[in-house]
Amino acid sequence: MTSRRLSVAALAAASALLLAGCASGESTAAEDDGRIDVVASTNVYGQLAEEIGGDLVDVTSIITSGAQDPHSFEPSAQDQLAVAEADLVIENGGGYDPFIDGLIEASGTEAQVLTAVEFSHEWPGGAAHDDSEGDHGHEHVEGFNEHVWYDPTAMADLVQGIASKLIALSPDDADAFTTAADALAEQITGLESSLADLEAEYAGDDVFVTEPVPLYLLEAAGLSDVTPAAFAEAVEEGLDVAPAVLLESIKLLEGGDVRVVFVNAQTGGAETEQVVDEAEASGIPVVEFAETLPEDHTYISWMQENIAAIQDALEQ
Structure with missing residues (x-):
């Protein structure tokens, strides 16, 4: 895979070529298997989506290595294609993974987008989960700590947000998504209990x-x-x-x-x-x-x- 850096315009052009290859049968991309395609900016959010969606989702995590810095990551044409074909995109937001916004813009995807920072009660204006307004939660906010995956309370809310989006995309599987999300949220409550024990002592x-x-x-x-x-x-x-x-x-x-x-x-x-x-x-x-x-x-x-x-x- 090439390591050269691609602009949004170049990504869009490369994605068009990849999509054309799919249409002509020259691509090895799998046919639609009925599962929900989820793209996550990092494997942290990808794993949560896998836990909730199980066999009903196909998850692509763009950043999976500790050697990749989300702040400065340059995506590939393959990343662009994944976003273009996604049903749901999960990003961190808050200026942490701006490459995702570029991919969304260049692809013209109609995917639902969940922005993790908006589930933090420290996000300006409080936790807000309505993405109907489109472009929000993406820019860096001075004084706000965007590393929200270390906030169990925010992650418990995000888990329910992921389940809600998956249910909207596949209502017939609502029970499976709800059960998995509730079980995961209960485990996160266990994390909060362990932290409360530390607080009591230290x-x-x-x-x-x-x-x-x-x-x-x-x-x-x-x-x-x-x-x-x-x-x-x-x-x-x-x-x-x-x-x-x-x-x-x-x-x-x-x-x-x-x-x-x-x-x-x-x-x-x-x-x-x-x-x-x-x-x-x-x-x-x-x-x-x-x-x-x-x-x-x-x-x-x-x-x-x-x-x-x-x-x-x-x-x-």
Whole structure:
């Protein structure tokens, strides 16, 4: 597969050629099997859709590797074709995966679109799930943490949103979708219970987060993020951390109040490495979080593993 970057116009042209190949019989694309075609921007949302839809859906997750950064990902013509043929598209939104919006625009797809950030009660205006207005929930909002898959409450609502869309697309299968969604939501409630247990024991404990990726989960555990905002913002944007901000961060770690340092396993830089080195030198546990679902995990097993890692670090 080519690694060259394609503009929206180029993607549209490439998609037209692929579609023409399908029409002429020159493509190996499978005929319609009656299942609902779902495209997810990342495998996090793809796995949730698979869990709810089961054998009634075909799910394509565009980003499946930790080596791919959704912020800067450049999709292929095959990704464009998948969106063009989709019945349902699930994106994160909030400026996290803007490539999806480009694919939707270029393809002219009539697919239903679910935007995960809109299920967050911290989204401006509150959680809003009506996508009838079209273009909303896509742009980055200053001060909003778009990494909502780490927010169990938002994900429980998203699960029901996915089920609702699938039911609209296939009403005869409503019972199957509802049963699966309810079972998954109950498991997410179990995650919230585990986080409440951590909060009961560790509420107010200080933690340092090099990026805001896991913040929803840490806040649900009652932990207090003491990271200088300028540090996390710079790392997330791929910018250099100002020397004064780095010095302030190092002094925080030397102060003895920070219980755990959390880092993004998929990105980093010299300043992050300095923070990790200082944490290890000071005997502070370092825990890694990822942005995509690890291989051989479900969303639930992944979150359970993350919560266990938080607890193990706090117990040290």
